[in-house]
Amino acid sequence: MSSIRLTTAQAVIKFLKAQHTERDGHTQPLFAGCFGIFGHGNIAGIAQALQQNRDFRYYLCRNEQAMVHTAAAYARMKNRLQTLVCTSSIGPGATNMITGAAAATINRLPVLLLPGDIFARRNVAPVLQQLESEHSQDVSVNDCFKPVSRYWDRINRPDQILTALPEAMRVLTSPAETGAVTLALPQDVQAEAFDYPAHFFRERVWHVPRPRPDVGALRRAAEVIRRSKQPLIIAGGGVIYAEATEALRRFVDATGIPVAETMAGKGSLRYDHPLNLGAIGVTGTFAANRIARDADVVIGIGTRYSDFTTASKTAFQHPNVTFVNVNIAEFDAHKHAAIAVTGDARAALEELLPALAGWRAPADYEARARQLHDEWDREVQRIYDIRHSPLPSQGEIIGAVNALSDPDGVIVNAAGSMPGDLHKLWRAHHPKHYHLEYGYSTMGYEIAGGLGVKMAAPEREVTVLVGDGSYLMMAQEIVTSVQEGYKLIIVLVDNQGFKSIGGLSRSLGQGGFGTRYVYPVNGYLPGDELKDDVEELPVDLAENARSLGAAVFKAHTYDEFVQAYQAAKHTEVTTVVYVQVDRYESVPSYESWWDVPVAEVSEMPAVREARREWERKRAEERLF
Incomplete structure (x- = not known):
């Protein structure tokens, strides 16, 4: 078996260059290059490997957290079929990436992080910026990435990448499990050479599947929808990542079921579609929130039901509301005791539609949804x-x-x-x-x-x-x-200053304290009680x-x-x-609520009043 002698870092870059994704017959490179800031921990390893691989583009950025955000945004635009690599030095360069890793994982976006790490051979420890532990020598600041990574590994020997890199690619290309992947690379291991098998660097295509949902789950979902009188679709980011927007439009046109959109799902249906009710939840429209309040069947497609979407579990008030969840991730599909339709959003919609042939939402209900769409459009124009x-x-x-x-x-x-x-x-x-x-x-x-x-x-x-x-x-x-x-x-x-938190502070009876960019007044940082008399x-x-x-x-x-x-x-x-802009001129909230607990006891009358309102709204929260 032929082999190639490379450093660990050189082998990593050579491997990454050979990875591709394929979906629906379209193949493309998985990685579009590497962002990085070099320092000790990656300057003699990954940096040297990038320098001699000019066909794998290196981008110099200014902030390690920012480069992870850039990579995640890139992956989102590419519907998670392409991404970028991010490399950093050890110490603060590495930990700067943690916020970016958390954002990528929470948003289910693939990014590959290669932070430098302490010496695997340990004899020169403690190295500059090393976190020492008196309980273990197998801990570094890169262990902080574990809870915010979908896959994490530390490469302590050059041959370990033979098993670690394929696993990393599996997670990065998984539509259900993707997020930040972290491979911590000790700086001595990066520069160490090994005879790698040549076949390890052959081009590989990772086929991104469209899992078909279970036939029984589709049948149960169709039965529930057919019995519904006031159904509502909640379109999440999964609709867009699955490139299911046209399938959604056909489904809505055929069934007359109105659509509300999450933050990640906005754009799933064009704004001017007569059954698009717009945003739902805490930041939602009165059109979507009124329909949601009375919905008897909620069809969540590609949503994880964050508290903003559910208005802290107060959005759905029908006493017998039933959920049908279409999601590539089994974890999300089962939320709210739903009929779980686990599978690709486009595949599920294409198979669910024939099961609803001949059925349509009640005409008066559809007419009400269309009227609310028009009323909301006029409200948007009023604010504009x-x-x-x-x-x-x-x-x-x-x-x-x-x-x-x-x-x-x-x-x-x-x-x-x-x-x-x-x-x-x-x-x-x-x-x-x-x-x-x-x-x-x-x-x-x-x-x-x-x-x-x-x-x-x-x-x-x-x-x-x-x-x-x-x-x-x-x-x-x-x-x-x-x-x-x-x-x-x-x-x-x-x-x-902080307009959003200023408004939230005022709603909690706290007067915008600590949310304005002004000089202190008599040693006290003013809130909004001094609107004009500030410097x-x-x-x-x-x-x-x-x-x-x-x-x-x-x-x-x-x-x-x-x-x-x-x-x-x-x-x-x-x-x-x-x-x-005017700090105090805000877009109204539209018949929704967000659970932010208010101090149970306070010397401030406004806080006590806010607590009474919180207790009243808290009683509307539901456990599904």
Whole structure:
């Protein structure tokens, strides 16, 4: 048997180059390259291997957490069929990736992480940045990746990659088990050579299946749906990842069942489909939430039922509500004591539809859903057209971007008040029009994620909506976008702090304490009890963006914003449009609730009142 003598790091890169995915007859490389920041722990190993493999593109980024977000966003745009590798040094370089790993795993997105690690031979320990344990010598900071990785391994011998790498690929290409995969690489092992069998590096295609659901489960699901009078579909991210949006549209057209969308599922059905009720749950529309409240059968397709989707288990109030869950993951399919239809979303819809031949939702129920769709569309337009002054409202800015941006483009966001407003208000024209990281709602994801989206779809216009709070968390990948020539339009919305948590704080009777970017008053950080009598911080975020290499336009009014955004569309480099909005002008909540426990005892009357309201709503939570 022939062999090739390579270092462990060289063998890893050579193996990764040979991996491909296939679904529905389309084959493509699994990895589009490697992001990394080099330091001790990977400079002489993975870095050297990348240097001599010029056909496996290396990208220099600015922040280890950001590069994982970029890789995850790339994978999401590619429907989890392609991704990127991320490598870091040991110590803080590695642990910086943990937040990104958590976001990828929670959102079920494949990323491969190769953090450097301490010496496997131990004799030079403790090395720089090594966490010492008096109880074990087999612990490093990379053990922190275990709970946020779908697969984790430490490579202590060069030959261990012969079994570890195929297992890592299995998880990365699994539609049910995917997420972050971490292979911790001790720095001495990376540089150690081994005679690897040549066949280990042959091209391999990982066939991504479309598992067919059980026939009995389909029959039981069809029976329940046929008996329903007020059925509702909840479309989750699984619809989009399975490329099942057309199958969903055909199913809805044939059955008359209305659709509500989760954060990850928004875009599963075009916004103007007459049976699309829009967002559901805490950040939902009155159309979706009213139908959900009375639904007797809830058909969840590709959703994991987060508390925002279920409004903390208060959304579904029909006394005999039954759930039918279509999901590639058995774990999610069985939630809410559902009839579990475990399988690919597209395959399941295609097989469930014939089982419902001749049946349609009651005509009066369908008419009510269509009427609610129309009423909600008018409410969206009302918010778009408010023309609040002197500062514009956030809803107006979203409306302007929705109207002015390319309908084939992508909007990117993650945290703060904008995800809720976008979930309600954004008119999605196609399945990739709306890209929200809300499984982990990671502040700082937006610009890094926008870069990943643009790398995956360079032909699309990519607009990043980011608040000042998230911008200050992680803006440095502007530099990477400039370096690589990937133009982003970044709409930087300044509301002087944390608008979302400020609103939540006020609803809890706490007056926005600790959520504003202002100077302390008499040694006390003011909340919203001092709306005007405060001194703002002398921070110029627009100039900060300019210093990172972006073109910048500043707007003070709605009309100026429209002009600035139009100008940004015609630049050649990443461009930031800065606008300040009214912190207190918010998009309403629409007949929904989120369980945030309020202090049971307090000296503050407003908190005591909020506690009474919480207890009233808490009583509506259900256990299915």
